[in-house]
Amino acid sequence: LLKVSNILAQSLNIDELSGEVIAQMFTLLKRINRGAILLLNKETGRLKEVVSKTRMEDKEGIFSKINYSRTIVNRALKEGKPVMISDTSRVDKADLSDSMERMNIRSVMCVPLSHKGDLKGVIYVDSIGSPEGFRKDDLQLLTGLSNTAAIAIENARLYSNLEKSVELRTKQLEKAKDRLQQSESRFRAVFEHMSNGVAIFKAIDDGADFIFKDFNKAAEKIDKIKKEDVINKSVFTVFPSFKDHGLFDVFKRVWKTGKSEDHPPMLYKYDGITSWRTDYVYRLPNREIVLIYEDVTAQKQAAENQQKLRKQLSEAQKLESLGRLAGGVAHNFRNILQAIMGNSQFLQMIYSQDEQLQKIAGVINESVKKGSDFIDSLLKVSRQDIEREILALDLKDVLDETYKIISNTFDKRIKIATKIEESLPVKGDHLSLNQVFINLCNNAQDSMPDGGELTIEAKKDKEVVIVTISDSGCGMDEETMKNIFDPFYTTKDVGEGTGLGLSITHRIIREHKGKISVSSEPGKGTIFKVFFPVAKKIGRVKSESPLRIKHGKGEKILIVDDEPAVLRALENMLKAIGYEVDSASNGDQAIKHHKTYKPDLVLLDWKMPDMDGATCARKILDFDPTARIVIITGYQETVKNKIDARLKNDIKGLLLKPCRLEKLNKVVLKALNS
Template identity: 45%
Template structure:
C-alpha cells in the first residue's frame, strides 16, 4: 500500500498527480506480488524437498530391510532377467544362501546366462518351467530332484515365480541332509520291522518247536550227540534230485553237535527241496560242512533263479512263499529258522536274481562224541515207590512221561488239565509234581500257584517245550516255588536225577 498526502497545497491533488501515482504504483504492485509468489514457491519447494528426503530415507530403509531379509534367508533365491521371448534368462541377483548352496560367487555369476551357471537346469526341465511361468504368470512348484552340478550336487526343491517387473525368481532349498536322514530313518525302520518279523517268526517257531518237543517226548528218551545228519544226506539227496541236477557234497570228519536228528533232517530237507524247485531245468547243488572255530558251518548253495532284495527280506516270514498258489504253505523256511535257533544256531542267506542262493547255518560244535563205554553209561537213579503227579495236556507227551517215571520205580498219576491236577493233588497227595508249563485254560504257572496255596511244601518241577525261554522266563515268585526245570524232550537220566534230587531235600 502507498500513502500520499498534500501538505502545502490546500486543494489536494490534481488529476495529473493521480495519474502519475497510478502509473508508479502498478509496477510496484506487480513487483510486490512477484516477491510474494517467489517467497511462497520457496516454501513449497522446501516442503517438497523435505517430503522427498523422508521418502528417500524410507526407500533406503525398505531396500536395506529387503536386502537383509533377502541375504539372510535360509532358502536360496536367484533373480533372472528374461530376454528373447522367454528363451534367455540372465542372472541379475542372488542371495548368500544361493551362493553357499551352489558354491558360486556373486561377482562371478551376475550377468551370466542361466545355462552358463547351471547347465544342468536344462536336463532337469527347469528352463521349460521358467518359460511357462514367464508366459502364464502362474507360479510352479518343482518336486525334489537330484541336482548334480559341476561344483555341488544333492537334492533340490524349487519354486518359480514371475515378478511384476517381468523378471523370474527361483526359490530353492538343499534337501540333501533331510534326504539322508530320511534314508537312514527308512533303513532303521526296515531293521526295526525286520526285528519285529524275526520276533514273530521266533514266536511261531517257538510254538512249532514246542509241538515238536511234545511229539518227541513221546518217542525219544533223550537227546544224543549226533554227527550232524550227514550220514542221512546221501539218501535225502537221492530221493529229491534227478540227474539234471549235479550234487556235490564236501564234508569234514568229526563234526559233532548236540541236537535232534529228526528236526535237523527237516532243516536240510526244506533247503534241498527249495533248491530243487529253483532249478527246474537243471543246475548244481553244493553242500559243504566244516569247522570254523567253535562252530560247525553248513553251506547249501544252488544255481537256481535266485531272489531279489524284497523277497530276501521276507523269506523267513510265516506264510510267505514265492511259489504259485497251492505249491507251498509259506511255513518251510520259517520252521527252518525256528529249528536252527532252538539248536542255538544261526542262519543267513544271500542271493541275487539269476545267480542262485546260498544258505549258511552255524551250530555250536560239540567237543567230542558221546562215549558209550561201560564206564560212561547213563547214571540213572531209581525211585522207591514215591508218588509222582504228572500234568501235561499233550496225550503222547503225558503217556511218555508217565511211562518213564513208572520205569524209575515211582507210583504215578497222570492228568491232562489243571483242574484235574488240583483235585488229584488233594486225593493222591503226591511227593512231587511234574508240571507242563503251557496248557489251555489255567496254564502251568497258575496251577503251580494254586497247588502252593494248598501245600506250601509241594515239590514241583516244570517240564516245558519252550527251551528258548527256560527258567529265565518265569517270575521270581514262581522260581521260589519250583524245585527244578526240565526241557522237552527230557531223557530218563535227567528225569531220574531231578526227581531223586528234590525228593532227598
C-alpha cells in the same frame, strides 16, 4: 520499446521484471508521479500489487498501501482496454479514492496486461498537480509497454510455474528415490535373511543357458559355495550335473510361459553334497528367473524315521501277537511231540536189536527235534528268547546236511550244485545254522516253480567264511529286496507263506555275529551271501549215539500231566529204566496221590487246567517240605516269569518238552540225589 523488450528478456523473475517495467515507465514518461503493477490472481479473482514506485519525496519508495482508483482499475479489467483520465476534477467523485483527492492526483492511466487474450493484470500510473498530465501518445506508449511487459510477465510466470513444478517433481522424485531405496533395503534384508536359498538367473542364448545374477546367504550355506564364485557364471559351469535333476527343464518352461512351477522333493548329489530339496521357480517381469529352494533333508529323514518307527511298532505288535500265539501253541504242540518222542524211544529200548525199527525211530526222533526247533523259531522271532548251544563247528557239516535234505525233498527239475571247501570253522548252533540255509534254499526253490539251477558255494576268505546261495529264478526288484528280511513280509499268495522265514534267518545270522547280503534283478535270479567270522578251532557234529541210560533202583515217581498221551509216554519211559511210577491227570489228584503214594520224586506239568503246576507245587510243599519236584513244560518262559523265590529254591529241575530219554534220565537222577 525494443530496448525495453531486450531488457525484459534478460530476466524470468516476476518481481524483477515488474520493477524493471516500472523503472522504464518512469524513464519514458517524465510526467508520471506514481506507478504500480497489479497482477490478477485467477484462483481468487483479486488483484495483488507486485511493485510500485513514486517520484515523491526521495524519488522512490515502497507504497505501504494500494492507493489507486478501484473503479478505474475495474473498468480497465472489465473492458480489457486502456483507460485514461486527463483531469480528475471533471470525473464523478465516486470514481476516485480519498487518497487521490488528498494527494491532488489530476491525471490517471490504467492499461491492461494481456497476452493472447489472457488478462494478467494492469499497469496503473498517475500524475499529481496539473491537469492534462498525460496525452494520447503517452497512453499509446504505455499500451505498447504493457504488451511487452505482459509477454515478459507471462514468460516469467510460466518459468516460475515450471520452477515450482520442477521443484515439486524433484521433491517427488527424491521421495520416490527414498521409497525405492527403502524398498530395495527391505528387499535386500529379506533376501539375505531368508532361511530358503534364493538364486536369480538371466536367460541367455534363447533359454539354452542361465547365468547367476544374485545369490543369497542361505543359498551359499546350502550349496557350500560363495556368491562371488557364481555371479555372472553359467549354471552349468557352477553345477555341471544341473540337467540330471529335471530342474533345467522347469527353468525353460517357466522362462517361456511365465507360469510358476513347484518342483517336487528331489535327492541332489553333486560335489560331495547330498541333500533332499524342494524348488519353486517363477519369472520376474524383466524375464529373469527366480529359484527358491529349501533343504528338506532333516524333514525327509524325520519322516522316514517316523515311517520306520510306525513300521517297527506295527511289527512289534504283530510279533507280540505271534509271541502270545506261539506261547500257547508251544505247550500243546510240545505235548504232542513229547508223546511221539517218548513212545519212539520206548520202542528203541524194547526193540534194541531190531535195526530197521531203530532207523525208523531215529527218523521219528529227528522229526520231533525239527518240530521242536520250529517252535523255537516262532518264539525266537517273537522275541521270546531261546537258549542256543553255541559251539565250535565245521560249517561244511551243516551245509552237507542241508544238501542232503534239499536233494531228497526239492522238485527234481531243480538242479542242485555245490562247491564247498573243506574245513570251515565257525562258532554256532548247528540246528539254527541248518535252519538258515534251508530257509534260503526254500526261498530259491519258490522262485523257480518251473525248475532251474540252485548253487551252494562256501569258502574261507581270511577271517571270514562266506556262503553263497544263488538261483536262476524270477529275481526281485529293489523294493522287494528292501523288505525281504522284515517280519511277515511276503510276495507269496495267501496260504503259501508266513513271511517269517527270511526274518528268522536274518535274526539267527545276527545272533551268530554274521552278516547277510542280497543282490537280484527281475528275471535274472538272486544271490544271497552269508558271512560268518572264522572260529579258532573246529568242531564236528556228533552223530546220534545209542541210548546211554543209568537205570533206577525202583524209586517211586509221581507223574502229573493233563495229557493222557504224555502220561503214558512218560510212564513207559521211566518204567523201562527201572522206576516205579504212579500218575495223576490234575493238581487235586496229584495232592491225594502224593499223600498216599509218598513218591521220591514228582514230575509235574506246569500248565494244567483248574490248578496249574505252581499252585500244585506249593500245596505239596506245604504238607511235605522235603518233596522233590521237577517241572516239565512245553513253554519254559511261563515258568521263568511266574516262579517265585520259594519255588525257585525247592524245584529240583526243569525239563522242556519234548525231552529225550537221556535228558529225562539225567534230570531225574540229579533230583533224586539232591
